[in-house]
Amino acid sequence: EAQVTQNPRYLITVTGKKLTVTCSQNMNHEYMSWYRQDPGLGLRQIYYSMNVEVTDKGDVPEGYKVSRKEKRNFPLILESPSPNQTSLYFCASSPVLAGLEYFGPGTRLTVT
Amino acid sequence: GIQVEQSPPDLILQEGANSTLRCNFSDSVNNLQWFHQNPWGQLINLFYIPSGTKQNGRLSATTVATERYSLLYISSSQTTDSGVYFCAVKAGGGADGLTFGKGTHLIIQP
Numbered sequence: 001e002a003q004v005t006q007n008p009r010y011l012i013t014v015t016g017k018k019l020t021v022t023c024s025q026n027m028n029h030e031y032m033s034w035y036r037q038d039p040g041l042g043l044r045q046i047y048y049s050m051n052v053e054v055t056d057k058g059d060v061p062e063g064y065k066v067s068r069k070e071k072r073n074f075p076l077i078l079e080s081p082s083p084n085q086t087s088l089y090f091c092a093s094s095p096v097l098a099g100l101e102y103f104g105p106g107t108r109l110t111v112t
Numbered sequence: 113g114i115q116v117e118q119s120p121p122d123l124i125l126q127e128g129a130n131s132t133l134r135c136n137f138s139d140s141v142n143n144l145q146w147f148h149q150n151p152w153g154q155l156i157n158l159f160y161i162p163s164g165t166k167q168n169g170r171l172s173a174t175t176v177a178t179e180r181y182s183l184l185y186i187s188s189s190q191t192t193d194s195g196v197y198f199c200a201v202k203a204g205g206g207a208d209g210l211t212f213g214k215g216t217h218l219i220i221q222p
Contacts, residue, residue, distance in 0.1 A: 033209045037153075043198070045209030058209055088153055092209075098142040098202060100160040101210060106153050 002027045004104035006091050012110045013081060021076045021107050023091030029102075031094045032074040036060065036087040037106075043090070049074055050097070081111040114139045114203045118213035125189055126221055133184040133216045135199030143202035144175050145210065146184050150195050158184070158197075189220045 004025045013019055025032065033048035035058075045058030049068040063085055065077040074093075078085060091104040115138040125131055137144070146158040159166050159173040161182065166173055170190075175182040186193055196217050200210040 035209065042214055043200075043210075043212040048207065048209055050207060056207065090155060097207060098162075098204075100157070101143070101145065101200075102157065103147075103155045106155070108153065 002102070004091055004093055004102050006089075006104040006107050008107060009105060010108050012112065014112055015082055016080050018077070018079050019081060019109075020078075021089060021091075021109070023074045023076065023104060024072050025074075025091075025093040025102070026072065027093065027095070027102065028071065029093035029095050030071070031097055031099070031101075032068070033058065033092050033101075034064070034066065034074070034076050035090045035092065037090065038087050046076070046089075081109075083111050085109065086111050113208070114141070114201060114211050116199060116201055116211050116213035118197075118199055118216050120216060121214065122217045122219075124219045124221065127189055127191060129189050129220075130185070130187045131189060131218065133186070133197050133199075133218075135182040135184070135201075135213055137180050137182075137199075137201050139180070139203050141177065141201040142204045143200075143210065144182055145200050146173055146182070147198040147200065148193075148195050149198060149215070155198070186218075191220045191222055194218055194220045 034046040047066040049055045089107045092101045094101040148156045163177040196215040200212045
């Protein structure tokens, strides 16, 4: 089944404790991105990648890192999480830049 | 950047009613998608429709790219249709991600 998977789905952590949210797609898509969703602010893009080893900042990249070492994986790294990074995170992929974006199930992160 | 406006912001209907949700955007687009966010937070892809008309069961969508709007039609509403409906667009030429509207919160009452 064609899909985007994220892990973990739910995470409660403490300020400053490094964490990684994994994202994987099995559709051989070139374009991948991360979004966060916050009440009143909607969904905003954090980072995107147009292919292996090619990443760039989205609208809200501060406090996040990403890597794209393999085509299928695009992990989101929070090296020192803070409470303002409490949010619902989505990974997405598409075959081409303007193509249909497939979204993962979301990761609900709480930083205390 | 491109602006996306959705209307109405909230809509309460009885089961069986029909509804039309609107999405206006401020620039030409090469991607327009409609999503349904369910109560568990998952974003369900409804349509990829940068232009034209598509139908999927009780749902259909039309995008008039030259006039910069899209419509999502829901017929014979069911309580499971409740949730938030998002329109998201991507402007031509850039590598930026989708720009989402603020959504329409739909409540279908039994």
